[in-house]
Amino acid sequence: MNIRSLTRGDGVVIGAAVLLLIASFLDIYSIDGAPDSAEIPSLWGSGSVVLGVVLAGVIGAALVVVNRAMPQPRKVAGLDLGQFGIAFTVFAAWCALGNIFDPAGAFDNDGGLDNIGAGIGLILALIATLVMAAAAVATPLLPALKGTLIPAARPAAPQPYGGQPQGGYGYPGSQQQPYGGQPGQPGQPGQPGPSFGGQPQPGQPQPGQPQAPQQAQAQPAGDFSPFWFAVPVPRPLFAEDGSPTPIAELAPGTWYLAVEQRGANLVAQTQDGRRGVLQDTSGIQRG
Numbered sequence: 001m002n003i004r005s006l007t008r009g010d011g012v013v014i015g016a017a018v019l020l021l022i023a024s025f026l027d028i029y030s031i032d033g034a035p036d037s038a039e040i041p042s043l044w045g046s047g048s049v050v051l052g053v054v055l056a057g058v059i060g061a062a063l064v065v066v067n068r069a070m071p072q073p074r075k076v077a078g079l080d081l082g083q084f085g086i087a088f089t090v091f092a093a094w095c096a097l098g099n100i101f102d103p104a105g106a107f108d109n110d111g112g113l114d115n116i117g118a119g120i121g122l123i124l125a126l127i128a129t130l131v132m133a134a135a136a137v138a139t140p141l142l143p144a145l146k147g148t149l150i151p152a153a154r155p156a157a158p159q160p161y162g163g164q165p166q167g168g169y170g171y172p173g174s175q176q177q178p179y180g181g182q183p184g185q186p187g188q189p190g191q192p193g194p195s196f197g198g199q200p201q202p203g204q205p206q207p208g209q210p211q212a213p214q215q216a217q218a219q220p221a222g223d224f225s226p227f228w229f230a231v232p233v234p235r236p237l238f239a240e241d242g243s244p245t246p247i248a249e250l251a252p253g254t255w256y257l258a259v260e261q262r263g264a265n266l267v268a269q270t271q272d273g274r275r276g277v278l279q280d281t282s283g284i285q286r287g
Contacts, residue, residue: 096130
């Protein structure tokens with residue numbers, strides 16, 4: 001599980017679930033004329049409210065958040081856990097609305113309990129479940145709720161395009177070149193420079209001659225150098241054979257290696273070695 005894949009909408013769902021738990025310990029009824037010493041039960045005193053509102057809402061929020069944090073959505077009966085979670089949150093809001101309109105249930109059919117209304121706990125439970133259901137439904141639809149809840153950590157220092165960051169989570173261990181080594185040839189000692197007043201060594205430019213272009217300039221413009229990147233929001237990774245079914249989901253807060261470029265798409269490699277095509281490369285953060 002990767003908590004950095006959670007969105008702002010998931011944060012709203014979590015906050016609403018916390019509010020629902022707090023409301024469950026408050027009064028379920030509001031009785032007109034009741035003395036201050038009267039003991040009014042909380043939401044836990046009603047089995048229908050506990051099952052239909054409190055537990056349904058908390059379970060729904062947990063399913064939505066867990067499904068988002070998993071690398072791949074788990075499916076049950078053809079539906080992923082997030083869809084089950086949305087259904088639970090909508091059901092909890094519907095039950096809370098019914099209890100607001102008729103808090104005493106069947107006891108007030110004879111008109112003898114007209115002084116009983118919805119308590120502060122029931123009112124807060126309705127607000128929490130409505131916010132929870134709205135956030136769960138709207139998160140996949142609204143860009144403002146799709147944003148990352150926990151932003152990805154930036155590298156310690158900016159690196160040039162194609163350069164590999166020096167260590168950190170998700171980066172390979174960097175290798176230091178030996179003293180005097182030439183760039184691009186790790187592990188080989190560099191050629192010694194000319195002695196004072198002596199002749200230049202073979203392979204070095206003669207005085208008055210133009211210097212050879214650098215290695216980076218000698219490479220064709222179309223050459224691609226692998227680089228590390230992070231995505232701003234969860235994005236699917238498709239198979240290289242063009243299959244429309246995603247093989248993985250890239251989560252924000254994790255660095256991935258781009259190994260090839262195909263037009264506007266990138267071929268990315270995950271931490272477990274899987275390779276796929278990232279079709280949406282907008283807004284990616286290069287390491």
